[in-house]
Structures are given as C-alpha cells and as structure tokens.
Amino acid sequence: MRGVVLNLLFAMGVLVAVFGLAVDFIMPGASPGFNLPQVLIIFAGVLLAYGSRRLRRDGLPRWLGEARKNLARGFAITLVTLLALEIALTIFGAPTFYPTEFSDEPLEQAPWWACDEKGCRFVYDAIVSACDDGPLAKRECIVNRQGYADSDEFTIDERADERRRILMLGDSFTQGYMAGVGDSFVETLEADIPNALVWNAGIGGTGTNQAVLTFSALGPLFKPHLTVLGFFTGNDFWDNLFPLDSRIRFINADGSIEAVRYYVLDQASNPVRLELTAGLVEFARAGKLPIPNEFERLLGNTRLGSLLLQLKQRIDGITVPGDPHFARATELTRGYLSALKNDVNSTGSEFLVLVIPSRVDVPPPKMRYETLIEILHELEIAYLDPGGIIQAPGDFAAFPDVHWNSAGHQKVGALLSECVKAFHDSGSFADCRHVTIPNGR
Secondary structure (H helix, E strand, C coil), X not given: CHHHHHXXXXXXXXXXXXXXHHHHHXXXXXXXXXXXXXXXXHHHHHHHHHHHHHHHHHCCCHHHHXXXXXXXXXXXXXXHHHHHHHHHHHHCCCCCCCCCCCCCCECCCCCCEEEECCEEEECHHHXXXXXXXXXXXXXXXXXCCCCCCCCCCCCCXXXXXXXXXEEEECCHHHHCCCCCCCCCHHHHHHHHCCCCEEEECCCCCCCHHHHHHHHHHHHHHHCCXXXXXXXXXXXXXXXXXXXCCCEEEEECCCCCEEEEECEEECCCXXXXXXXXXHHHHHHHHCCCCCCCCHHHHHHCCCHHHHHHHHHHHHHHHHHCCCCCCHHHHHHHHHHHHHHHHHHHHHCCCEEEEEEECCHHHCCCCCHHHHXXXXXXXXXXXXXXXXXXXXXXXXXXXXXXXXXXXXXXHHHHHHHHHHHHHHHHHHCCHHHCCCEECHHHC
C-alpha cells in the first residue's frame, strides 16, 4: 500500500511540474514567459517527485514517521486558521487583487471609429447620428466628411495654391481635447493666421505610427508648406508599441463613452491581443491587465491570495525597475519619426515637432521627455518646446486628466503662431527663438 501511495505522489509531482511548464498553453489569458508563481509550481512538482523517490528507496525516517501522526491535526488547524483570516479580512473590507466579477459577454464597438491602411479616422455619418442622439457633444462632434477632427472639409480648390498650407498631425492634444470649441492651439493658430489653409488631422488615442500613415494619405494631396507633429511625451512612446486599432470604444449602460486597449505586451515587448469581453473592461479599470491565468485570477479573488500577489508585485518592482518596454518603444518611435521626416521632406514640406510635455515634465524633464529630445537631435528634426510657458496646474485640465485646458492651448497656439509667421516670412525657423534647430540648420 505504501509503495502505491509513493508512486501516486511521484506521478502527481511530474504532472504538477509539467503543468507549470505548459501553463502558457493551457490557461486562457496567460502571457508567454516564466513568472514567479509558475516557477514555484515547477519547483513544487520537482520536489514532490524527488521526495517520493527518496522515500521509496530509503523509507520514512523516524522523525517523519512521528510527524505523520500529527499531520491531520496540523492540516485541520492550518485550514481553520486560514479560513478565519480570510473571513476577518473580508469583514474589515480588504480589497481583492483582481476584480471578483468576470463576464464573458462580448463588447460591441461604437460605430464611429474605423482603421485601415490610411490610419484611423472617425466615421462621419455615425458621429452625426451620435451627436444628434446625445452620446457625443461639443468638440467630439467636430468632424469633417474625411473623418478628421476639423470643422472644414479637406478639399483642394483653385485658391489653395495662393495660400500657405499647414498640415497638423498628432493625438488628442492636436485634436483639441479639453479645450473649448475655438480655443485649441490649432484653432488659435488658424485665427492668428487667417490666410493660411490649415488641416487638422490629429486623432486622439494614436501615436506616431498613425501620423506616418496620415501623411502618406494626405501629404501628396495637400502638398503642405509646413507639417507639424504634436508629440505627447506622456504616452506617445507607449502608443507606438501597439497596432493602430488597439483600442475599442464603446458606450456604457449609463450612456458614457469608454475606450479600452485590448492588447497587452509580453516579456519581449510584443503586443498580444486579448479577447474582447465585459470582463476585460473590469480588469482594465482596475489596472490589472493582462488578465492572468485562471489559477492566479482565482487566487487574487481571495483576500489572503491578494496579500501574496501584492507581495509578489512589490518584489517584481524591485527586481525589474523602470519600464521594461521603454527600450523597444524608443526604437519604434525613432523609426516612425525618421520615416515621417523622410516622407515630409520628399514632398518639399518643412517638418516641425511640437513637443508636448506631460504634467510631470513641467518644469523638470523626465526620462521620456529627455529621450524624445535626444531622438530629435539625432534625426536633426526641428522642434518647438513650450514647456517654459506652460504652468502646472493652472494650464492643465483638472487632475487626473493630462490635457491642457483652454488657457494652456491658447498659450501654445500663440507661441506656435509666432514661429509659423517667422517661417512664412523667411522660409526658415531660424528667425524664431523658440524653435530649436539641431546642428544649426
């Protein structure tokens, strides 16, 4: 009988070790690469298999034989203690590490957003319908028939050759988010230089990869004299790690609009697509993406298990400091900026990057800001940095929103207008003291 039990323990140890090795292929939602719980499972399986073989060969030592008599009692005491601790933590309101509710109900994307080989844009008819019905209002309703956040259509007439043409690229800052209608920095530029023809192709939630595709679609048609890219140091590096269509936009039951990124990064900084479910939203809101494997998720639904996972998170924060994906993000961003510069220059357009510092970059620069400046100097791209005139918190929307308010937008718009006028007068940004031209070109 004893030999049968030891053989079962050996087989169980092998199965546990194999499970630990293959968990990435067995559990839904698991990301490639080994993590601490997975290593512990493998170690436990190997230890169990090795111990059972040693016991079969050498027999039970005397101390282990005596301990076996108290095993059941110790197990019962441990179980009752753990149960009591779990109940106590629940009574005192200790949170779980992962959301306890998980729904497999699929999400339906809002119909006003589409992406293709020309990048991502809004769907005009769907935007008009949403604005009429109520989900969208004010600035969200400023969309032209080409799908860009501009009140004017992107058309070329016979008078276009007589006007200075400016193409604006970027994300939600360029789109004008959190500025009153007419107060964004692009609208301020248009008002200051009424004879210029300005196309605003900024699309919120996008990175420099979007700007490359947008210019390839609009640049040859518009033939701008000046192309301005708004680069937000707060998230553009991060956005460049993901495909253009990495977010789903949907309407909540209360009518509010929400956007969730349904890609995560594996240990090699490659994007991994997640299944679009209502449960995904809960994990995204809790900042717990990627959704863990089923074992870890169930462990994180208990209070004691949550304490263990919080400890693991702290250990990971010490052993893996900083952003492990920043090197890849920097590499991709450098490539996108280089490609955009080459495309812009090939049309005879001048290229200017408007550096949009995040709240934490005002005034002391942080890593992402400094990295962008290094890239711009390396690629010899002229840039305008308004960090010296933007004040936190006065020029920003209410925390935790990261955008400028109307006052911040108008400050930057006036600064940009001054430099654009100097460029129009002389054909160079050298006469604008606010623009940095690497290598003095």
